Amino acid sequence: MNNPLLDPTELPPFSRIKPEHVKPAIEQIIRDNESFVDGLLQDNKEFSWDTLQLPLDTINDKLSKAWSPVGHMNAVVNSEDLREAYNACLPLLSEYSTKLGQNRALFEAYQQLSNSDAFGTLDAAQKKVIRDQLRDFRLAGVALPDDKKEQFKELKKTLSELTSQFSDNVLDATMAWTKLIENKEDLAGMPDSALAGAKQLAEAKGHQQGWLINLDFPSFFPVMTYCDNRALRQEVYTAYSTRASDQGPDGSKFDNSEKINEILKLRHQLAGLLGFKNYAEYSLATKMADDPGQVMAFLEDLARRSKPQAEQELAELQAFAKDECGLELLQAWDIGYYSEKLRQARYAISQEELRPWFPAEKVISGMFEVTSRLFGIHFEQAEGIDCWHPDVRFYNVCSDSKIIGRFYLDLYARENKRGGAWMDECRVRRVTHDQVQLPVAYLTCNFTPPVGSKPALLTHDEVVTLFHEFGHGLHHMLTKVDYAPVSGINGVAWDAVELPSQFMENWCWEKEGLALISGHYETNEPLPSDKLKKLLAARNFQSAMMMVRQLEFSLFDFRLHKDYQEGINVQDVLNKVRNQVAVVIPPVFNRFQNSFSHIFAGGYAAGYYSYKWAEVLSADAFSRFEEEGIFNEATGRVFLNEILEKGGSAEPMELFVNFRGREPKIDALLRHSGILES
Incomplete structure (x- = not known):
């Protein structure tokens, strides 16, 4: 069988990839890679970058190129056959990854290189690769006795299966x-x-x-x-x-409750095997934060500063609903509705009435112009690229007429497509023997598609989402790092990876930025000044309520993983967090946790706080533009050089200080959020 996943193509041949290709390709690549590693260790007694890291990057890249389109298609054009093929490979990939991470001879090869004279000749990014690899070997259980290694391997394998099943249940419950x-x-x-x-x-x-x-x-x-x-x-x-819960319309058919309990249990066991007290400690081993206490102090401090204003905002909403609309008791399904009524009454502006000024094409071209002014790059749409759906488009990212990166853009919601918005990597930048592999990204959203003859019109919230994901994409595509493990978003501490994405959102709120991304879909007239004033005035409407909502998610996630004990009552943990920080308490049937894919099916376990920490970084970074001009070319180039181009090649605090001249302060976040401390 001719297998397109085994062809060394520059871009994935999406139209040729079938479910029956998936498992045979992954099995063959894993076999080939394992054989290659065995030969590498036998043929060398002393190791250098060129005889150890470079060849390993090459085989890892081969596997990534085969698996990336499969994982992506499973998320955006899901089918029963593709899901089955995808899930069949998860234990294989988990076992392969753990086996590599626990390979004692390979670990010793890295140790030998790190202790050799050759290490001193490496550049800073290469040294970070080696240090990160040694850390990851330890986190993969390389020092464990054989029986514990086997246990660790089984835990990783089962966790990969459970988290995928969690995600499947959310998608199925949503579609049902x-x-x-x-x-x-x-x-x-x-x-x-x-x-x-x-x-x-x-x-x-x-x-x-x-x-x-x-x-x-x-x-x-x-x-x-x-x-x-x-x-x-x-x-x-x-x-x-109640999606994916026993409270849902489908009863226990898609219930994730037991999967949540099992995932938490196995994560705790995995962390314990490596000598960590809990999964939160294990998670922080690869993050900026030093220890769980620091994270909890950060979150609780933000809650303390935000909750009084959030309570005041809710009281205003309750008074409005009662006085203006005669509603005695505000329920969870009333919050969004009456909040919109209050926003209209206070600012005479709604997300819906802004849609005509944000046609998708205008927003995209304006976003490109914003980026061009900041970072000196431009974008060209390419035709004839093999994609997974007719809605998808493809762009080249250019600097001085030279292509430096590429990306797919998939904007609209549709059946069999996972909800939400995200960026993922299709190809990672790496250089081998003067050959540059360009970085390629997937940018995925779930906006309302064009209806009839009308173009797709976005709400301002959707515009902000697009800029957020584009910021991730820029981090991936504008890197100048030549080594895959620290190129783009790779090697970036998880609690710093949201910095570029949240940073880019700021231009959606600036008059000069809005002038570029808005224009009426029929006349191209700019956003009228009265609507602009109202939009900006409404920016921080209920911002404290939104802040404590995010803190609720972050504290729930972190406490679950920090305080886990056998038989933990997940609902009870969530209720206690809500009693501490929330101002809106949902009804008892609410099972938010059963579709909380970020922590139970994504990469944010014991790390959801990253969004808030990155907001501190991004607000403080943007404050330099506020001081020097939001389109200050010199400032934009420094952000490009110190943050976007450097990827994971240095510690994020070092890069932030290089850009800002000091460590981050929380003041800018509170100011941007309109949260005034009493």
Whole structure:
């Protein structure tokens, strides 16, 4: 069988990749790689960069090139056959990774290199690669006795399977619920764009009449924000907040409760095998934070500063709902709806009415212009590239007429596509024998697609999301590091990796930036000054409520992993966190944790706090632009040189200090968030 995953192509041949190709390709590459490592260790007694790290990077790159498109397609064009093939490879990849990490002879080869005279001749980025590798060997259990190594390997393998099953259940539960609305009056208050989307969704599902609601964000959000029908809001909220739980519409069919318990248990055991007290300590071994106490102090300090204002914001919302709308008791399914009413009353602006000024094409071209002014690069769309869906487009990133990076852009929500927004790597920059492999990124969002003859129109929130993911992409694509393990986002401490993404969001709130990314879809007229003033005035509307919501997620995640004990009651931990920091307490049936994919199926376990810490970094970094000019070319080039180009080649605090001239302060975050300490 001719297997496209084994072809050394510059870009993935998506149209040729079939589920039956996946497992045979991964099995063969793993066999070849293991054989290569054995030969490498037998053929060399003394090691150098060129005889150890370079060849290992090459075989790792081969595996990455085969697995990257498979993992990506599983997320964006999911099917039963592809999911089965993907899941069948997870234990193979986990076992291979752990086997490499526990290879004592390979570890000793790295130790020999780090202790040799040759190490002194390496550049700073190469030295960091070697130091990181030695750390990762220890975190993979290289020093464990054989029986413990086997136990560690089994734990990693089972965890990879469980986290994938968790993600599958969330996707399946999300796709399983729909509601056909036959009476338009039941959707009173909904904007025309949302109604058109619901009508288009119904037609796509074969309904001759009516409007179809589902749990994808572009469908869920307008109901919760605009729909006057309180009973429908309650029904949709209940379905969404009980996804993948025993409280959900499908009962225990997609229930993640036991998977959560098992994941936590196995993570705790894995950390214990390596001598850590808990998984939080294990997680921090690769992060900026020194210890769990430092993280908890940071989060609790932010909560202390934010909660009084959040309580005041909620009291204002409750008073508004009662005085203006006659609602005595505010429920969870009322928060978004009445918040939008209050925003309208206070600022006379809504996300929905801003859509016409943010057509996707204008936003994208404006985003490119912002980036060009800051970093001196430009973008060119390339045609004829093999993609996984007709909506996907492809761009080259250019500097001085030379292509330095590339990316796929997949903007719109659709069936069989995982929700949310993310950036992932397709190809990583590396240099071998003067040959440069260009970095290639996937940028994925789930925005409302074009409806009928109307182009895709984004809310301002969606514009901010796009800039966020693009910031990740820039970090990956603008790197000048030549070594894959610290190129782009690789080797960057997890609690610093959100810095470029959150940093880029700032230009969505600046008058000069908004002038570039907005223009009416029919006339191209700029955002009117009155709407601009209202948008900026409303920027920090309920910002403290949003702050404590994020702190709730962060503290829940960190405490689960720091304080884990056999038989821990996950709901009880969440309830205690809410009692400490939350101002909105959800109903008892809410099972938010059962779809919290960031920590149970993504890379944020005992690390969700990273978003808040990175906000401190990004706000403080942007404050230099506020001082020197938001399009100050010289300042932009310093950020490019010290943060984006350096990737993971140095410690993030060192890079931040190089850019800012000092260590970060929390003041800018509080100021940008409009949180005033009493």
